[in-house]
Every structure is written in C-alpha cells, then in structure tokens.
Amino acid sequence: MTARLELRGISKSYPGVLANDDISFSVMPGEIHAVLGENGAGKSTLMKIIYGATSADAGKILCDGKEVGAHDPSTSRALGIEMVYQHFALFESITVVENIALSMPGKMDLKALAERVREVSQRYGLPVDPQRLVLTLSVGERQRVEIVRCLLRSPRLLILDEPTSVLTPQAVQTLFKTLRQLAAEGCSILYISHKLDELRDLCHSATVLRGGRVTGTADPRAASSAELARLMVGSDLPEVTRAPAERGAAPLLRLDKLSLAAPSVLGTPLRDIELEAFGGEIVGIAGVSGNGQGELAAAISGERRAARPGDVLLDGVPIGHLDAGQRRDRGLGFVPEERLGRGAVPPFSLTENALLTAHRRGMVRRGFADRGKARGFARQVIEKYKVKAAGPGARAHGLSGxxxxxxxxxREIELAPQVLLVSQPTWGVDVGASAYVRQTLIDLSRAGKAVIVISEELDELFEICDRLYVISKGRLSRRLERAATDVAEIGLLMTGAGIDDAAAEPCEENKLHAL
Ligand SMILES: Nc1ncnc2c1ncn2[C@@H]1O[C@H](COP(=O)(O)OP(=O)(O)OP(=O)(O)O)[C@@H](O)[C@H]1O
Incomplete structure (x- = not known):
C-alpha cells in the first residue's frame, strides 16, 4: 500500500535553532499517528511544513506517492490535507457558517452551506449550530467548528495540533469517536498531544521528536505512559515531592462574600464567594471551564475591582478597590490562562515581556526602563526554567507554546509574590516541564507563600494541592481538604450538586446588571 504521507529528510531552521533536523517517517491511509516530544521539539513546525503554512529548507513531502512541491495551505487543501491549529483562527463577531464560508474557495451559498454544516456535524457526532455567533461559543464548541470546517472538505490527511487542551473529558471522548470513525473511512490523522494517556487510547503509532530529530518510534497502545515519557525526555521523569504543608496563622488572601456582576451578557456572575488561601499551602479551584473561573481570576488579580474594598483582603488589608498594578505592587502575582496576548505580548522580546511585570523589581530608573537589568532577569528566567529560546532577545511569538x-x-515566581494565582499552569506544557512547574509551585508554597491554582485537570489538582474548592455557575463550594476528598466528590460538586443553591438567585448587583 502507498503511504498517504511520506516525509523524507525534512529540515528547517530559525535564527539560532534547528527546529526540524532531517525528519523522515510515513503515515498509512487510515492510520492515527502521534507525534510526541518535549516543548520546542519541533512538532508544530513540522505540521506547518506539511500543511504548507511554512516551508522546509530541505527535504521532500510525498502525498499518496506523489511529490508535493512548493505548496501553501490552499494547495494543501486541494490535496486533501487539513489542519486544526493549537490556537483557533475564528472571527468572533460573525456566525459559524460565515466563518466556514471564509475558508471555502469561491462564492458560497450560505443557506446550502449551513445545511451541509448540519449534515456533517450530525454524521460525526459534533453538534454545531451554523447560525450561532462565534463569540457565544465555548472553547469546546469552537474546537468543534474548526473540526467540522475541515471535515466538510472530506480530508485525506487531518492534522490536529494539541486539540484536547481546551476540552472537557467528555468532549475528548466525543472527539476520539469522531477521529476513529474518520480513520475507519480511510482518513489518516496526525495527532500532537502531551497527554500520554490519550495517545495510548487513540493512536496506532507514534514518532518521537527531540531537539528537532526523530529519536524513536513506538506503538503507543503497547507502551506505558512512563515508557512514552522516557522516550520523549530521554530519562525517567522526576517525582514531584511534597513536604507537609505548614499553614500560616492567618490567610494571606481572603475573599469575603465577594459578588460581582457578569462582565458581559455571556459572562458568569460571581456570587458570595468565600475563599481563604494561607501561606504555606496550595489551594486548587476545580471546575468545568465557563463556570466563572475567568471572572474569579479577574476579581482576584484586580482586572476587575470589587464592589467593596473589604471583599478582597491581602494579608488582612482590604484591596478590593485596587487595580491589577496596585495589587501586584502589594505582592499579588498572577499568571493568566491565555499566554498570547495577556500573559505575554507576542511581538515583544522576552526582555520586554519580562519588563511588563518585573519593572517593579528595580528595573526603572528616573522613569526609564533599565534594559540591562531586564535582560539579566529574562536570562535568569530562561536558564532556571529551562525555556528553549534563542535568548532574551527572542520574540514571544517565536517560542513554542x-x-x-x-x-x-x-517570570511571576521570580518576582517572589506573597500570593500567586495561576490559571491552567500546565496547558500545553510537556510532561517533564509540567513536573518542574508543579514542583516549583509546591516549593513556592512551602516557602510560606500562598498559591492558588485554577485548573480543569483534576489529576494536577490532586497532585499538588493541599485544599480544594469547586466552582460551579459562579459559586464556590465549601473548602475541602485534599486528603479527605476524592475525584468522585469533586466531580459531583462540579455538576453544581451540593453547592448551596439558596443564593443562586441573582445578587442585587446582577439584577441591576440585567436591567
Ligand atoms: N516563527 C518562529 N521564529 C523563530 N523560532 C521559531 C519559530 N517557530 C518555531 N520556532 C522555534 O523552533 C523550535 C521548535 O518549535 P515548535 O513550535 O515546532 O515546537 P513544538 O514541539 O511544537 O513545541 P510545543 O510542544 O511547546 O508546542 C523552538 O525552539 C521554537 O522556538
């Protein structure tokens, strides 16, 4: 049988990095092939080369035995190659069908296209309403739109770059069913993920990349997650160690019956949130995305101010009236969920990105940024956190996710905050680096700081947290000791059961908002 895709000696370099180094492998029709490797191993670069979004410096690509010459995404699509990117590319202010029409060649009859969207989404079990405005869709639904957009064109090779990082476990199972169905119909799938259990569940074969080179192949169904991790990292993963928490006497951060109106018609209002985070511990907030996590993070960080100063207390001092910068000045660190655009400015260098929050650490003299100091700080973060980048001058958008x-x-940990709030700490982070990030958060807490982690990954929360809360429909559960709870209890709370409904009535502020 002729391979659907054959790569021969693909190489690509960026300034200072050999992103792909002489990569060769094949994918047969109907095969689900995993590409795994550490952050920066060169996976996304390779996928972009196959799709034609970027070009290789050397090497050949063969599709169904025929060489693909210089190509771009539109010629790839004509060959039946489709790709769903790590970061979505949908326009928010138009409908699903209008978005899809934009990616189709020629002029489209929107009514007929909407009908086809419905048909395809039904056939593959990916419900999508073509008339919905994209801005009203959850991330999981947006993911579906991206996939349906590809499926409409009956792909022969589908590339998925970390498709499940934003999906709930149920949505992942639905996606896998679709992918298996597609593969059974003969479509080949290239699948990138850092979630090794998922790869073992879904993929028929795997190619491992390290430092831009192929370092191994594996049958993921026959390998354990630890074996796959070893292939990726080249050694056993470090065990995360956790000394018992020595909780401080009083909470470093406290939310006292905090209520906040929804930021928009589509947001979630927060209701009577009571939360305590002591020095010396990690507090986790579990929940399905869209239940108020973003709003809670904004209320803690100061992106949104509280109705009363005393709603948010930092080391006993009311800070609810302060903005994000003022709260940072007082020792509240914050890592937002979106790394591009909020955590970092994509076209800025790492030095400039370091300055954004670290300017508080003596990097401004007489109103001018001390770039030398900022560069030194950025270099320190790069070295300590093993960030693969050409150096402090590298642009943020050139770094792998x-x-x-x-x-x-x-950057945030090195600023030595009293309280650190982190949303989704390990989204898109490889298994080795995840272990490092988790260990660093534990160490920060054991140094007497309070760490608050918002995550959808229950395994992660159970691994690192001392106490847990669950957020559902803008309300927070009671506080749970990690050692005295389990996944079943948290899962139940995630559905909203057991979180006092008495106050589910809109708070006064939200009634006003609704008017
Ligand atoms: N546009 C670019 N400009 C400069 N360097 C780049 C660019 N794109 C990728 N690189 C570099 O190429 C290397 C490979 O990056 P790539 O995004 O392919 O890795 P990855 O394996 O997909 O990582 P991750 O798992 O973190 O997504 C990295 O060192 C990255 O910094």
Whole structure:
C-alpha cells in the first residue's frame, strides 16, 4: 500500500535553532499517528511544513506517492490535507457558517452551506449550530467548528495540533469517536498531544521528536505512559515531592462574600464567594471551564475591582478597590490562562515581556526602563526554567507554546509574590516541564507563600494541592481538604450538586446588571 504521507529528510531552521533536523517517517491511509516530544521539539513546525503554512529548507513531502512541491495551505487543501491549529483562527463577531464560508474557495451559498454544516456535524457526532455567533461559543464548541470546517472538505490527511487542551473529558471522548470513525473511512490523522494517556487510547503509532530529530518510534497502545515519557525526555521523569504543608496563622488572601456582576451578557456572575488561601499551602479551584473561573481570576488579580474594598483582603488589608498594578505592587502575582496576548505580548522580546511585570523589581530608573537589568532577569528566567529560546532577545511569538508558558510562570515566581494565582499552569506544557512547574509551585508554597491554582485537570489538582474548592455557575463550594476528598466528590460538586443553591438567585448587583 502507498503511504498517504511520506516525509523524507525534512529540515528547517530559525535564527539560532534547528527546529526540524532531517525528519523522515510515513503515515498509512487510515492510520492515527502521534507525534510526541518535549516543548520546542519541533512538532508544530513540522505540521506547518506539511500543511504548507511554512516551508522546509530541505527535504521532500510525498502525498499518496506523489511529490508535493512548493505548496501553501490552499494547495494543501486541494490535496486533501487539513489542519486544526493549537490556537483557533475564528472571527468572533460573525456566525459559524460565515466563518466556514471564509475558508471555502469561491462564492458560497450560505443557506446550502449551513445545511451541509448540519449534515456533517450530525454524521460525526459534533453538534454545531451554523447560525450561532462565534463569540457565544465555548472553547469546546469552537474546537468543534474548526473540526467540522475541515471535515466538510472530506480530508485525506487531518492534522490536529494539541486539540484536547481546551476540552472537557467528555468532549475528548466525543472527539476520539469522531477521529476513529474518520480513520475507519480511510482518513489518516496526525495527532500532537502531551497527554500520554490519550495517545495510548487513540493512536496506532507514534514518532518521537527531540531537539528537532526523530529519536524513536513506538506503538503507543503497547507502551506505558512512563515508557512514552522516557522516550520523549530521554530519562525517567522526576517525582514531584511534597513536604507537609505548614499553614500560616492567618490567610494571606481572603475573599469575603465577594459578588460581582457578569462582565458581559455571556459572562458568569460571581456570587458570595468565600475563599481563604494561607501561606504555606496550595489551594486548587476545580471546575468545568465557563463556570466563572475567568471572572474569579479577574476579581482576584484586580482586572476587575470589587464592589467593596473589604471583599478582597491581602494579608488582612482590604484591596478590593485596587487595580491589577496596585495589587501586584502589594505582592499579588498572577499568571493568566491565555499566554498570547495577556500573559505575554507576542511581538515583544522576552526582555520586554519580562519588563511588563518585573519593572517593579528595580528595573526603572528616573522613569526609564533599565534594559540591562531586564535582560539579566529574562536570562535568569530562561536558564532556571529551562525555556528553549534563542535568548532574551527572542520574540514571544517565536517560542513554542509550552516554552512561553514556562517563561511566564517563571517570570511571576521570580518576582517572589506573597500570593500567586495561576490559571491552567500546565496547558500545553510537556510532561517533564509540567513536573518542574508543579514542583516549583509546591516549593513556592512551602516557602510560606500562598498559591492558588485554577485548573480543569483534576489529576494536577490532586497532585499538588493541599485544599480544594469547586466552582460551579459562579459559586464556590465549601473548602475541602485534599486528603479527605476524592475525584468522585469533586466531580459531583462540579455538576453544581451540593453547592448551596439558596443564593443562586441573582445578587442585587446582577439584577441591576440585567436591567
Ligand atoms: N516563527 C518562529 N521564529 C523563530 N523560532 C521559531 C519559530 N517557530 C518555531 N520556532 C522555534 O523552533 C523550535 C521548535 O518549535 P515548535 O513550535 O515546532 O515546537 P513544538 O514541539 O511544537 O513545541 P510545543 O510542544 O511547546 O508546542 C523552538 O525552539 C521554537 O522556538
């Protein structure tokens, strides 16, 4: 049988990095092939080369035995190659069908296209309403739109770059069913993920990349997650160690019946939130995305101010009226969920990105930024957190997703905050680096600081947290000791059961907002 895709000696370098180094492998029709490797190993670069979004410096690509010459995404699509990117590319202010029409060749009859969207989404079990405005969709639904957009064109090779990082476990299972169905129909799939259990569940074969080179192949179904991790990292993963928490006497951060109106018609209002985070511990906030996590993070960080100063207390001092910068000045660090655009400014260098929050650490003299100091700080973060980057002058958008995440977390930890709030600390971060990030958060807490982690990954929360809360529909559960709870209890709370509904009535502020 002829391979659907054959790569021969693909190489690509960027200034200072050999991103792909003589990569060769094949994918057969109907095969689900995993590409795994550490952050910065060269996976996304390779996928972009196959899709034609960027070109290789050397090497050949063969599709169904025929060489693909110089190509771009539109010629790839004509060959039946489709790609779903790590970061979505949908326009928010138009409908699903309008978005899809934009990626189709020629002029489209929107009514007929909407009908086809419905058909395809039904056939593959990916419900999508073509008339919905994209801005009203959850991330999981947006992911579906991206996939349906590809499926409409009956792909022969589908590339998925970390498709499940934003999906709930149920949505992942639905996606896998679709992918298996597609593969059974003969479509080949290239699948990138850092979630080794998922790879073992879904993929027929795997190619491992390290430092831009192929370092191994594996049958993921026959290998354990530890074996796959070893292939990726080249050694056993470090065990995360956790000394018992020595909790401080009083909470470093406290939310006292905090209520906040929804920021928009589509947001979630926060209701009577009571939370305590002591020095010496990690507090986790579990929940399915869209239940108020973003709003809670904004209320703690100061991106949104509280109704009363005393709603938010930092080391006993009311800070609810302060903005984000003022709260940072007082020792509240913050790592947002979106790394591009909020955690970092993509076209800025790492030095400039370091300055954004670290200017508080003596990097401004007489109103001018001390670039030498900022560069030194950025270099320190790069080295300590093993960020793969050409140096402090590298642009944020040139870093691989996981490496940028490590840089942002490192920058905030190095600022030695009293309280650190981190949203989704290890999204897109490889298994080795995840262990490092988790260990660093534990160490920060054991140094007497309070760490608050918002994560959808229950395994992660159970691994690092001392106490847990669950957020559901803008309300927070009671506080749970990690050692005295389990996944079943947290899962139940995530559905909203057991979180006092008495106050589910809109708070006064939200009634006003609704008017
Ligand atoms: N546009 C670019 N400009 C400069 N360097 C780049 C660019 N794109 C990628 N690189 C570099 O190429 C290397 C490979 O990056 P790539 O994004 O392919 O890694 P990855 O394996 O997909 O990582 P991750 O798991 O973190 O997404 C990295 O060192 C990265 O910094």
């Amino acid at each position: 996981g490496n940028l995440q490590k840089f942002i977390i490192g």
